[in-house]
Amino acid sequence: MSAIAAGTTTTDKVATRSGGRRTLLSGLRTPRGLAGLTITAVIVLGGLLAPLFLRWGPLQQSGDTLGTAFAGGHLFGTDEVGRDIFARVLAGIRLDIVLAVVAIPVSAVVGTALGLVSAISPRAGNGAQWLFNLLLGFPGVVMGIAVSIAVAPGELSVLVAIALCTVPVFGRQARLTAAAQISRDYVSAAVVAGTSGRRIIVRHILPNVIDSVIVRIAPAVSQAIQLEGALSVVGLGIQPPRASLGQMIAAGSQYLSTNAMYSLAPLAVLFIAVCGLSLVGDALNEALLA
Amino acid sequence: MREIARIGEAADPRRERQPDDQALLEVKGLEVSLGDGVKLLDGVDLRIARGEVVGMVGESGAGKSLTALSVIRMLPHAARITGGRILFDGRDLASAGKATLRQLRGGQVGVVFQDPLSALNPLMTVGAQIEEALRLHGTARRQARSRAVELLALVGIHDPADAVHDYPHEFSGGMRQRVMFAIAVANNPRLLIADEPTTGLDVTIQAAVLRLILKLREELGTAVLLITHDIGVVEEVCDRVTVLYGGRVMEVGSGKQVLGTPRHPYTVELIRSVPRIDAEPVNQLAVIPGAPPLPGELASGCPFAPRCAFAMERCDTNVPQLAVGADGSGIACWLTGDHPELRSRPIEPDVAQTPPRTAVSRAAVSCAGGGDGDPAGEAIVEISDLRICYGSAGRRGRATTPAAVDGVTLTASTGRVLGLIGESGSGKTSVAKAIVGLVKPTSGIVRVNGLSWTEATAAETAAMRHTVQLVFQDSLAAMDPRWRVRQIVSEPVRDGRYGFGLELVSLLEAVGLDRRFLDRYPDELSGGQRQRVGLARALAIGPRLIVADEPVSALDVSVQAQVINLLAELRDMFGVGLLLVTHDLAVARHLADEVAVMHHGRIVEQGPAARVFQEPREAYTAELIGSVPGRRMCPGKQLDNGQSAGQPPTAPAGIPGSTEVPG
Numbered sequence: 001m002s003a004i005a006a007g008t009t010t011t012d013k014v015a016t017r018s019g020g021r022r023t024l025l026s027g028l029r030t031p032r033g034l035a036g037l038t039i040t041a042v043i044v045l046g047g048l049l050a051p052l053f054l055r056w057g058p059l060q061q062s063g064d065t066l067g068t069a070f071a072g073g074h075l076f077g078t079d080e081v082g083r084d085i086f087a088r089v090l091a092g093i094r095l096d097i098v099l100a101v102v103a104i105p106v107s108a109v110v111g112t113a114l115g116l117v118s119a120i121s122p123r124a125g126n127g128a129q130w131l132f133n134l135l136l137g138f139p140g141v142v143m144g145i146a147v148s149i150a151v152a153p154g155e156l157s158v159l160v161a162i163a164l165c166t167v168p169v170f171g172r173q174a175r176l177t178a179a180a181q182i183s184r185d186y187v188s189a190a191v192v193a194g195t196s197g198r199r200i201i202v203r204h205i206l207p208n209v210i211d212s213v214i215v216r217i218a219p220a221v222s223q224a225i226q227l228e229g230a231l232s233v234v235g236l237g238i239q240p241p242r243a244s245l246g247q248m249i250a251a252g253s254q255y256l257s258t259n260a261m262y263s264l265a266p267l268a269v270l271f272i273a274v275c276g277l278s279l280v281g282d283a284l285n286e287a288l289l290a
Numbered sequence: 291m292r293e294i295a296r297i298g299e300a301a302d303p304r305r306e307r308q309p310d311d312q313a314l315l316e317v318k319g320l321e322v323s324l325g326d327g328v329k330l331l332d333g334v335d336l337r338i339a340r341g342e343v344v345g346m347v348g349e350s351g352a353g354k355s356l357t358a359l360s361v362i363r364m365l366p367h368a369a370r371i372t373g374g375r376i377l378f379d380g381r382d383l384a385s386a387g388k389a390t391l392r393q394l395r396g397g398q399v400g401v402v403f404q405d406p407l408s409a410l411n412p413l414m415t416v417g418a419q420i421e422e423a424l425r426l427h428g429t430a431r432r433q434a435r436s437r438a439v440e441l442l443a444l445v446g447i448h449d450p451a452d453a454v455h456d457y458p459h460e461f462s463g464g465m466r467q468r469v470m471f472a473i474a475v476a477n478n479p480r481l482l483i484a485d486e487p488t489t490g491l492d493v494t495i496q497a498a499v500l501r502l503i504l505k506l507r508e509e510l511g512t513a514v515l516l517i518t519h520d521i522g523v524v525e526e527v528c529d530r531v532t533v534l535y536g537g538r539v540m541e542v543g544s545g546k547q548v549l550g551t552p553r554h555p556y557t558v559e560l561i562r563s564v565p566r567i568d569a570e571p572v573n574q575l576a577v578i579p580g581a582p583p584l585p586g587e588l589a590s591g592c593p594f595a596p597r598c599a600f601a602m603e604r605c606d607t608n609v610p611q612l613a614v615g616a617d618g619s620g621i622a623c624w625l626t627g628d629h630p631e632l633r634s635r636p637i638e639p640d641v642a643q644t645p646p647r648t649a650v651s652r653a654a655v656s657c658a659g660g661g662d663g664d665p666a667g668e669a670i671v672e673i674s675d676l677r678i679c680y681g682s683a684g685r686r687g688r689a690t691t692p693a694a695v696d697g698v699t700l701t702a703s704t705g706r707v708l709g710l711i712g713e714s715g716s717g718k719t720s721v722a723k724a725i726v727g728l729v730k731p732t733s734g735i736v737r738v739n740g741l742s743w744t745e746a747t748a749a750e751t752a753a754m755r756h757t758v759q760l761v762f763q764d765s766l767a768a769m770d771p772r773w774r775v776r777q778i779v780s781e782p783v784r785d786g787r788y789g790f791g792l793e794l795v796s797l798l799e800a801v802g803l804d805r806r807f808l809d810r811y812p813d814e815l816s817g818g819q820r821q822r823v824g825l826a827r828a829l830a831i832g833p834r835l836i837v838a839d840e841p842v843s844a845l846d847v848s849v850q851a852q853v854i855n856l857l858a859e860l861r862d863m864f865g866v867g868l869l870l871v872t873h874d875l876a877v878a879r880h881l882a883d884e885v886a887v888m889h890h891g892r893i894v895e896q897g898p899a900a901r902v903f904q905e906p907r908e909a910y911t912a913e914l915i916g917s918v919p920g921r922r923m924c925p926g927k928q929l930d931n932g933q934s935a936g937q938p939p940t941a942p943a944g945i946p947g948s949t950e951v952p953g
Contacts, residue, residue, distance in 0.1 A: 184767050185762050185764055185767040185768035186767065186768050186769050186770045186771075188723075188728055188760075188762075188768070189760070189762060189768045189769070189781075189827070190770075190781060191727075191728060192726050192727070192728065192755065192759060192760045192782075193755070193759075193781045193782035193827070193831075194751075194752055194755035194756075194782055194784070194831075195781060195782075204770050207770075207772050208770070208771070208772060
């Protein structure tokens, strides 16, 4: 409102860092980013390429049930009906990849759109904020239970639950960043230049918001994997005989004394995947804020 | 102003000042480098005698603050002292241990930084913060309380006994800065370092803070190192001056000598490039081409050589050493002896920057200019009884906050410069925003070419955009960081037709840039270059009037002159009108044909610039003009009596200062 009488000599120098541009990718070149990327890549490739190098399919029953690790060529042994645990873990990864690839883009687009609208229009903003709070108010598992009442438990219900839980993550981020951009002078400059409101959103605000939204993808995927695991553990997620990490953790917990790997292998993979994604997310976030 | 008058009445026991020739602080050959060997300071010498006010002037990156931080050994992490000595009262601080330094900081050396809000703890009362400073240096709790009250009285705070219980947010910017001074002098320091203490404060407040510095010197005998980019401030209060450039000392000497008869080409040019409020405006300000060097860009020779009109061959290879004579003055320059041509050198237009500009644009204007033979004086913007209220004007239809703009009537015309001047919060920026349609009037009418923003159709709005354009103060914030100069400048242009019949490149040339800048991003430009891009954008659709909101206040002094000249040139070249919103009276004096003085949302005085500045009719205008530092080359003396031009009734004269104190 008031011109701040800043008769100051603010830095009249050329910034060396090219702000905003290319900085996100540079985050992946840091040690943290590289570590996270490597972990994530190994797990993803393992899941995708599993059919090419495994002797057993995830549903294929071999003779011995509940075989321990390495017994009969089964890396992590077999489950109670003789299926290869390693194959099923990799299949579980594959399933998680599919869930994430389908659900996260949907929630990212919806969340960003809602966030942008809410940053621009005060009335829509209140509505969107209310929606975000409502969605965030439910713990993921409760949300999953609610969804599985409406939709039969299975892939679809997990998908919907993941999407609903991650929409506010993207939405709030987009809203926050967009609101900060809107108050900046370059938006005023665009208005004075006669640029239309829609064009300002598409050409100015969206490009400056998108990085912060991208940064949220890694944590959202991590959240999706955990949610799938949690729902499957309580039996409202992926249904047997399909392999999922959560469902295997639950099922294997009865056989900890005979084949501990039944439960521990999927648990370890879940843990490592979440760690890898967190590293990637942190590295990107650091690059964004730098 | 009232509180200043109280200083004189405060009955503090005044201690005898003991002038002494022995140096209190002697910095010799100070070198500060970054970890990778880049030198930030390259052999800085500085001498402060007891009780002396020494000004340190320089542009951004010159190393002023680094020198000060070196003295208290609070350099940023990346920087290290790599050479030289810092003798404080005979002790070398460059190698002092932590305990010595702790005792020194806030004890023998007090420091005041630029930003008084962030330097105070918002959760502690000001009294508690002063007491903290006292108790850290051994004052007992009970005495600390009464001493805090004394100190607040000393720096001119009303009702100090009550004020100790207040929190920083209850104080205005100027008051907070006084509190900072109270903390800095709490333990009777022998040296007070003030780093841009008045930057960002309004001129009237600035004048009061400067008076306070003089008063502290007189009453406490404290030596002061005053760091500033504002030559007027130096002129006002400093006994001696050190001019820094590119991490080296260019010139030292008494304030009178350095500012009155400078000898170093840089000092000469710097002083000539500052617009003066007390001088008849000249056609063009002297301009130092280029911009100050960045750290690490320093060549092997004299840092100023690339911009120096007198540079010789040896300047590029050999660094001239600072040669200080018996009178304590000296320059670091190969150009020794008296060179009267230095000062009388005619002001050349900024040729190196913009070779084809004039030719291109004159031609363009003459063919595109249209039939209006004399465009000057055609009213473009008419404001009548404009009121703007922010805040909760919505729900219940009643404003709870005072109006930011309260009944302003103005007319701005083509080909002329209207200066809208006032202090922060006076509402001048709100008027500017209302003119370009960024802020809706609460009541009253803003007409652009006879059309009003609130009633205009889409087509009319577009036409209005073509008529008035805006230049922002913060040029970096006003540009999308992801856009290139090419996109930024052409954003207002819808149909590929630039204003004044120009092409994109000739538009850039008109503002002193060239095609090499087309693909740069805003953060790859210097502040001066960015402001030129901002002007090019404003000119792109050929407006009749440009509203410039503090267009030069963020620029270095030498770069500021370039942009001021450019603004005048653009007015002459394209016949555009300029509404110059500024707090800097000297800039308005230099550029404006007419000025309007705003105060609390109203225009208190309006008229031809020469008349308003020479014979202000309103008390407020007189006070404002009287507060501008450095109107006469007589350092250290004029704040007290320089206000005779027009004292506002609320602020009686009789400010204590050097002339009143027996000494």
